Amino acid sequence: MAHRGGALHPDNIGYENSLRAFEHAVKLGYRYLETDLHATSDGVVIAFHDHRLDRVTDRTGVVAELPWSEVGKAKINGHEPIPRLDELLEQFPETKFNLDIKADNGLLPTAAVLRAADAIDRVCVSSFSQSRVRRIRRELGPALCTGYGDWETALIRFLPFPLPSRGGCLQIPERYGPLRVLTPGLIRRAHAAGKQVHPWTIDDPATMHRLLDAGVDGLITDRTDILRDVLIERGEWH
Incomplete structure (x- = not known):
């Protein structure tokens, strides 16, 4: 699995969890991609590791406290937009994803995206939080791999x-x-x-x-x- 799209590949340094990194991994031949999930204050699910924008983008602030209209303006390494989960599922229809839900507010929005995209059989959902794992199992049922x-x-x-x-x-x-x-x-x-x-x-x-x-x-x-x-x-x- 390409972790955050292959964050330490020499061509991807500074571009973790970007569309550029995921496309690079797929072109190498990867069919399993790993990414992290956060949700904005208005429930848009993004592929992003940190709870703040500061480390890898040209903007600052806590993701969960900002609407997508603001988060969507941030650029990874100053160049690449932060991808949404629904965009990744659509962009790579033959690819499977390992999804790490990083915060509680991302759980229900993630479940909604996976249902809308009919992608439950394309993903494995994980989290360090036992409660989030338990809740996503209840939400999406036994067909979901966790x-x-x-x-x-x-x-x-x-x-x-x-x-x-x-x-x-x-x-x-x-x-x-x-x-x-x-x-x-x-x-x-x-x-x-x-x-x-x-x-x-x-x-x-x-x-x-x-x-x-x-x-x-x-x-x-x-x-x-x-x-x-x-x-x-x-x-x-x-």
Whole structure:
């Protein structure tokens, strides 16, 4: 998966979550894109990571406190407009998206966009917030693929419980600081329960090879160029 469109590809530096970055990843051959979601004060869902505009655009302010008429004027790296979720779904009709809902006010607007675009079967929705994961499952029903929330992931990793039935995949880092999260045993348990494992954010080729050898089902990367080369080398780039 192209994380934020492949934010650290040399051609994309400074253009994370922009249409330019997503188009670049698709031209490389990527069919799975990862992005973050926020909603403006009037409920427009945008592909954007931070809760503020300041870091990556030429404007300032909290996204949730501004209407789309203002947010839509911001330019990523001073040049690229912030894309809306509905625009991305329309622009890339053959592409699947991993969507990370970053704030509570984005949940219902995201559900509305996915329904209107008939895109529930094209996405996996995740969030660090357990409550947001639970609410989006209730809102969109069992046809929606989701990741696991924070407490579900902790239970799965540290207690010998069966994996909860809701949730299609474990999307976790290999480590939290010194703590190893992703283990061979966890991969085996996930696969035994019919779930996929997608570690993030993997940008080193040696780590990519090692995790693929361990049996993970997908990798989330900022370095779309490196992952593509690794998969070509392994004969796994389709």
